[in-house]
Structure formats: C-alpha cells, structure tokens
Amino acid sequence: MARTPIILVCGACVLILAPRSAAAAAPVLDGAALHWPWALPFVGILLSIATGPLLFPKIWHNHYGKIALAWSALTLVPLATLRGIPTAVAIFIHAVLTDYVSFIALLLALYVVAGGILVTGNLRATPWLNTVVLAIGTAMASFIGTTGAAMVLIRPLLRANAARLHNVHVIVFFIFLVANVGGALSPLGDPPLFIGFLHGVDFFWTLKHILYDTAFVAGLLLVAFFVLDVYFYRRDRRVQWIGEQKRPLELRVQGEINILLLAFVIVSILLSATWKSGITFDVYGTPLELQNVVRDGALVAIAIASLMLTPNEHREVNGFSWEPMLEVAQLFAAIFICAIPVLAMLRAGHRGMLGWLLDAVTQDNGAPHDVAYFWLTGLLSAFLDNAPTYLVFFELASGQASKLTSELASTLAAISMGAVYMGAFTYVGNAPNFMVYAIATERGVKMPSFFGYLVWSSAFLLPVFALLTIVRIAPQ
Numbered sequence: 001m002a003r004t005p006i007i008l009v010c011g012a013c014v015l016i017l018a019p020r021s022a023a024a025a026a027p028v029l030d031g032a033a034l035h036w037p038w039a040l041p042f043v044g045i046l047l048s049i050a051t052g053p054l055l056f057p058k059i060w061h062n063h064y065g066k067i068a069l070a071w072s073a074l075t076l077v078p079l080a081t082l083r084g085i086p087t088a089v090a091i092f093i094h095a096v097l098t099d100y101v102s103f104i105a106l107l108l109a110l111y112v113v114a115g116g117i118l119v120t121g122n123l124r125a126t127p128w129l130n131t132v133v134l135a136i137g138t139a140m141a142s143f144i145g146t147t148g149a150a151m152v153l154i155r156p157l158l159r160a161n162a163a164r165l166h167n168v169h170v171i172v173f174f175i176f177l178v179a180n181v182g183g184a185l186s187p188l189g190d191p192p193l194f195i196g197f198l199h200g201v202d203f204f205w206t207l208k209h210i211l212y213d214t215a216f217v218a219g220l221l222l223v224a225f226f227v228l229d230v231y232f233y234r235r236d237r238r239v240q241w242i243g244e245q246k247r248p249l250e251l252r253v254q255g256e257i258n259i260l261l262l263a264f265v266i267v268s269i270l271l272s273a274t275w276k277s278g279i280t281f282d283v284y285g286t287p288l289e290l291q292n293v294v295r296d297g298a299l300v301a302i303a304i305a306s307l308m309l310t311p312n313e314h315r316e317v318n319g320f321s322w323e324p325m326l327e328v329a330q331l332f333a334a335i336f337i338c339a340i341p342v343l344a345m346l347r348a349g350h351r352g353m354l355g356w357l358l359d360a361v362t363q364d365n366g367a368p369h370d371v372a373y374f375w376l377t378g379l380l381s382a383f384l385d386n387a388p389t390y391l392v393f394f395e396l397a398s399g400q401a402s403k404l405t406s407e408l409a410s411t412l413a414a415i416s417m418g419a420v421y422m423g424a425f426t427y428v429g430n431a432p433n434f435m436v437y438a439i440a441t442e443r444g445v446k447m448p449s450f451f452g453y454l455v456w457s458s459a460f461l462l463p464v465f466a467l468l469t470i471v472r473i474a475p476q
Contacts, residue, residue, distance in 0.1 A: 029083075029091055029340065031348030038078075038341035045071040045334045046383060049428060050450030064327065068334035075338050091340060093284040099388065100336045102296055103191070104329055107147055107431055109265050109299040109306075114151030115320040116258040116310035125160040127229040130170055131222055133157055134177050138218050141182030142189040142207075144262055150179045150432040155318045158443050166232035168447060171440045172456050173225040177218060179432035180424035184214045184417065187273070188266055190430070192381070192390030192419035197273055199394065200401030201412070209413045213472050217421060220464045255314045261302050268298040324438035328431060335428060339384055346380075346392045358396060368397055374414035374473050378422030378465070382429040390419040410476040417473075421465065425457045426450065 048067050052060035060067070080088035133153060140149040157174060161167040183189030185207045187197035193206055253259075272295035279290040345352045361372040373393060381389045393415045398404050404412040423430035427437050427450055441447050448456060 029079075029087075029344040031341070031344035031346065031354075032351035034341050034345050034348075035353055038075075039345070041071045041074040042335075042338040042342050044074070045331075045338050046428065049331060054449040054451075065330045068330050072334045072337040075340060079340075090285045092337070094286040095336050095340055097283060097286050097288055100333060102292065103332070103336075103387075103431065105296040105299040106145075106265075106269070107328065107435070108325065109303045110145060110147040110262075111151055111325050111435065112303040113258045113261045113265065113306045114148055115155075115318055116255045116261075116306050116314055117152055118254040118314040118317055119152075119156040120252050120254070120317070125157075125164055125167075125170070127226055127233050129160065130157070130229055131226045133160075134173060134225060135218075135222055137174070137178035138182035138222075141178055142185035144266065145188055146179050146183035146190055146430065147432045147435070148262060148265070149182060150174070150436055153178060154436050154439055158440060158445065162443075164232075165236045167445060169225070169228055169232060169456075171436065171445055171447065172453065173221065173228075173460075175433050175436050176221055176424045176457070176461065177225075179436055180430055181214065181218050181221065181421055184210055184420040188269060190420045190423070191387040193416060194269070194273075195387050195391050196394060196401075196412075196416065199391075199399075201405055205405055205412075206416055209409060210417055213413070213417055213468060216472065217464055217468055220467070221460065224460055224464075255310050257309045258306055261306050261309075264302050265299065268295050268302070271295070319439075319443060321442065323442060324435050327438050328435050331428075331434065332431060339388070342384065343388050343392065346389075347395070349396070361393075361396065368408060368411040370410050370414040370473055370476060371469055373397065373411055374418040374469065375465075376418070377415045378418030379425070381419045382422050382425035386419045386423045386430060390415060393419075410473075413476075414473055417468075422461070424461060425454070427453055 045068065048060075048064075048071065052064065052067065076088055076092060079091060083091075133156075137149045137153045140152070144152070154171075154174065157170065161170050164170075180190075184193070187194040187201075187203060187206075193201075196206075197203060272291045275291045277290040281288045281290070281293070345354045346357065349355060349358050357376060361369050361376060363369045377389060377393045394404070394412075397411050397415065398408055424433070427434045437447050437453075447453070
C-alpha cells in the first residue's frame with residue numbers, strides 16, 4: 001500500500017465517507033467567482049517539482065508523494081469548506097474520471113508494453129546515429145504516441161550514450177522531438193489532438209494541415225542537435241585499444257509480442273472514439289460512457305498481458321522499474337487536482353479573472369488572432385496539462401469542429417501546434433517529458449533541474465517557434 005499513489009487513496013476515502021447526496025451533485029465550478037488565491041496550490045506544486053530535486057533531493061525523493069498530497073489538500077479542503085463536501089467530491093471525481101484515469105491507463109499501458117521491447121546491438125553513439133534515432137522517434141510518435149515512442153527508444157539511446165562524457169543534450173532534444181513535436185500529426189500522437197478527434201475533428205486533419213509546419217520545426221531542431229552533438233562528441237575523451245576491431249552492429253529486437261500489444265493499444269483508442277454504445281453511467285454527477293470504461297479496462301489488461309507474456313530478463317536488461325511510473329502518477333495526480341480552479345477560471349472567459357485572454361486572442365474586427373492562439377495555447381500548455389488547455393482554446397475559438405476545420409482552419413492549426421509543440425517547454429508540459437527525465441535520472445544521467453531545463457528549451461525552442469510564427473503562422 002505504501003507504494004500506491006496516496007493522493008488517490010485519500011480521494012477514495014473521501015468518496016466513501018461523503019454523503020450519498022453527493023451523487024446528485026453536478027461537478028460544476030464557476031470560474032467567474034474564483035480569484036487569484038485559488039491558483040496558489042497549482043503554483044506551489046509546480047514550484048515544488050522545480051525546486052525539490054535541486055534544493056532538497058533526499059527529502060524530495062522520499063516524500064514527493066506527501067508533498068503532492070499536501071498541495072492537493074490545499075485545493076480540495078477549501079473547496080469542501082466553501083462550496084460544500086458534495087460539490088468538492090463531485091469536482092474531484094469529475095477530474096479523476098474524465099481526465100486522470102484515462103491519462104494514467106494509457107501511460108501505464110505504453111510504459112509497460114514499451115518496457116518489454118528490448119533493442120540490443122553494438123550501438124556507438126555518434127552524432128549521425130543519435131540524429132537518426134531522434135528522427136525515427138519523431139516519425140514514430142504520431143503512430144504509437146509520444147509516450148509509446150519515447151518508452152521504446154529511450155533505453156537503447158541511454159545505453160548507446162552511456163560512455164559519452166556529455167550526453168544530457170541528447171536526452172533534452174529527445175524530449176523536444178520524440179516526446180512532443182513528433183506527436184503532432186495524428187490523434188494517436190498526443191492527447192490534445194485526441195481531444196479534438198473526440199470533438200469532431202477528422203482523424204487526418206492535422207496530417208493534412210500541419211505536416212509542413214511539423215517538418216519545419218523538427219528539421220530545424222534536428223539540425224541544431226546535430227551541430228551541438230558534433231561539438232560535444234569532439235570534446236569527449238575516447239580511448240581506443242590498439243588492435244581493437246570495430247564490432248558489427250548486430251541490431252536485434254526482442255519481446256516482439258509487445259509490438260502486437262502496442263497495436264492493440266492503438267486499436268483500443270480508435271474503437272473508443274468510433275464506437276458509440278449509447279450507455280452512460282452517472283458517477284457523482286460525472287457521465288461516464290461505456291466505451292471509455294471498456295477502453296481504460298482494455299489498456300490495463302494489455303499492461304497485465306505484457307507483464308505475463310514478456311520474459312523478465314528483457315525488462316531487467318532494459319533497467320525497467322516502477323519508480324518512474326509511480327512518480328509520474330503521484331505528481332500528475334496533484335497537477336490535475338490543483339489545476340481544477342485554474343482551468344475553471346479559463347473556461348469562465350470574460351467573466352473570470354483571466355478574461356483578458358479572450359481579448360488577447362481576438363482582433364479588433366472580431367476575427368481570431370492566430371499568432372496569439374498559438375503562443376497562449378502553447379505557453380499555458382507548458383505549465384498546465386496540454387489536453388484540457390487545448391480544449392479551453394478550442395471552445396474559445398468557436399467550439400464547432402465543422403467551423404474550425406474549414407473557415408477557421410488556420411486558428412485550429414495554431415491551437416494544435418501550440419498545445420503539442422510547446423508541451424516540450426517544461427518537464428510537466430507533457431507526461432512523457434517527466435517520465436523520460438525520471439528514467440534518465442535513474443540511469444545516472446545528470447539531467448538539468450526544472451529551471452535548468454527551461455533554459456535549454458528557451459534557448460532552442462523559442463527561436464524555432466519565432467521563425468515558425470514569422471514564416472508559417474503570421475502570413476495566414
């Protein structure tokens with residue numbers, strides 16, 4: 001039990017002890033009635049993630065779950081006190097069932113299945129090899145998701161670069177490209193696009209409309225990485241034994257059953273989006289559709305099947321452990337909970353304290369301002385979860401898929417690119433970011449702190465996104 005995410009355990013206790021009348025309470029929080037103090041727990045959890053590993057690493061590693069629980073309590077307890085226990089329970093259940101459970105189920109399936117795929121070989125981390133791996137991962141991300149691509153490739157890349165003295169930049173660019181930018185071309189790639197698909201956006205819409213933008217961003221980042229990797233590669237001290245011959249590559253993939261299970265993950269997601277069962281359960285005011293319950297159950301079953309069907313030695317060689325998954329599960333539970341009031345303020349539009357955002361994304365003639373949509377969606381996605389942020393701006397722009405995919409296509413493209421690309425700005429912008437960070441740290445890579453990573457992302461991503469704005473977004 002000690003290893004179970006304690007936030008959800010405590011939440012379950014609240015649910016059990018709550019009055020039964022809470023079942024009828026609608027999970028509605030009026031963002032117009034909320035003011036800046038409600039955002040403090042969200043700021044607190046982000047600052048804790050940013051400073052904890054840097055300033056008090058031992059305390060953070062041993063107690064990050066308790067710290068996350070404390071910030072969550074500072075959100076839920078005032079809600080229960082000022083809005084009533086039934087309302088607080090309903091809001092908590094809504095956040096957990098509509099967002100967090102599906103998020104963690106997909107993450108769990110991809111983490112476990114990808115952890116069972118063992119890629120071995122005598123990989124020598126040259127700039128060319130690293131660049132090719134990043135390019136392959138970027139292309140894979142739109143087909144098996146950013147989490148799937150990241151989990152398949154991160155361990156082989158870490159092994160290949162283990163002997164390099166300078167390898168942090170490899171993981172940073174891996175997060176930029178494989179864990180974020182590469183997922184921009186299909187609803188399978190990144191959660192925001194899947195949200196759009198569920199709201200009526202055609203499956204191939206993003207592929208048709210932002211393919212060249214994604215190629216532009218990915219191409220610039222790959223060139224920047226290659227130049228940087230060449231610089232660090234030449235600085236590395238390399239020892240060659242006299243008479244030693246170059247070993248053959250002997251690239252081999254084991255755990256093939258997990259490739260089939262990855263296909264099942266994709267099928268489960270597609271079926272949940274296309275199958276309309278017409279059956280809905282009401283859980284404390286939150287409608288839960290049967291197809292979504294079946295999807296999440298299938299994802300958990302796929303994870304269990306992978307554990308049963310994959311030889312243990314494959315995961316041992318991969319250095320597989322549950323710690324990164326547990327850390328992500330607990331910290332993102334706190335992020336989802338603490339973000340509830342902030343997202344409510346955003347949804348309130350002009351009526352809320354963040355109403356200035358609506359003015360910022362609207363031109364004088366009433367038309368949407370695509371550049372503002374791109375940057376505001378992106379910067380908020382870097383600190384909030386990018387899926388609900390995408391949905392907020394989707395609704396702000398019109399909320400009608402038929403209109404957004406036709407006459408407002410450039411606006412939807414700006415929202416989509418902002419949500420996906422700028423998830424790379426921080427460790428919490430997209431779930432794979434933090435998972436890659438946790439795995440790399442566990443394998444001995446001295447990853448930059450939250451703010452250190454922000455320096456990296458600002459140095460390389462801001463110029464690329466500025467060029468994208470000038471060349472592709474502003475002229476539309």
